[in-house]
């Protein structure tokens with residue numbers, strides 16, 4: 001086992017945050033995982049529990065739990081983090097859209113981001129709080145960090161959901177399926193069928209356009225489907241897997257390419273917006289946005305998604 005390095009903080013010890021901290025600790029590549037929340041004792045209790053799983057799961061990474069206040073109390077424990085994952089905020093209830101959360105979560109995310117900027121000025125920040133594109137844009141504004149050091153998690157999750165549905169439909173291993181979704185998290189998610197393969201064969205050879213459309217619709221509503229079943233709270237196993245992989249990609253600094261919500265500045269002819277695109281990830285955050293080859297209609301979908309999120313992101317500075 002190589003030396004464990006780096007400090008990663010997960011803000012918010014709810015379902016998303018606690019499962020993310022667990023995955024990050026179990027990777028056994030970080031020196032320290034810090035988990036925080038404003039509910040007194042919750043992060044300390046979860047950290048103690050996670051640390052006690054170390055002999056069984058066989059990892060040495062230490063987990064530190066720390067109660068914080070909105071004013072910044074307790075943030076000393078997060079100081080000097082290399083990576084911060086922001087999961088603080090309310091999740092959806094059945095019937096709610098992600099946009100219904102915007103005002104409450106903007107208040108929470110702004111204060112978290114300001115505290116992160118003070119205590120971990122060199123961190124790469126991975127945002128997951130919803131509505132995702134807007135909270136990512138707000139975090140960049142509130143931290144004042146360079147755009148490439150602030151990114152959001154959506155595309156990894158949407159792509160994983162799409163892959164799962166394709167594998168289930170064709171009764172093949174998930175490892176043989178490769179799919180891609182770009183654009184925004186929600187209505188303007190852009191599936192990229194031209195980049196979807198099963199054991200190297202184009203998905204379009206294996207499923208009718210109609211069946212692919214059905215799977216795309218189910219993917220687009222993937223979060224709402226889980227929310228409706230749970231009745232309270234939203235998905236966290238697949239979301240935390242996605243965010244943890246992004247944090248690990250920053251730690252590993254190997255240039256992993258993954259779909260993330262990144263600042264687009266000229267790529268695809270789009271500028272000045274946080275949008276779901278493929279990006280190369282390293283220690284500095286987004287090394288570069290990858291200009292994935294797209295068909296004309298996929299490109300048109302991405303342009304449409306960019307315009308849809310642009311206006312909403314422009315408004316976040318007033319939140």
Ligand SMILES: NC(=O)c1ccc[n+]([C@@H]2O[C@H](COP(=O)([O-])OP(=O)(O)OC[C@H]3O[C@@H](n4cnc5c(N)ncnc54)[C@H](O)[C@@H]3O)[C@@H](O)[C@H]2O)c1
Pocket residue numbers: 011012013014015016017036037038039068069070087088089090091092101105108111112127128129130132153154157185233234235236239
């Ligand atoms: N991007 C995605 O793909 C995706 C997927 C699923 C959920 N989400 C979002 O992730 C967020 C968290 O979801 P969850 O299921 O963990 O919700 P949850 O209610 O289980 O946990 C949220 C936690 O945030 C804490 N919190 C609130 N204000 C805080 C602050 N100022 N500082 C620190 N912690 C604070 C709460 O006390 C709570 O423990 C929600 O906004 C949800 O919509 C995003």
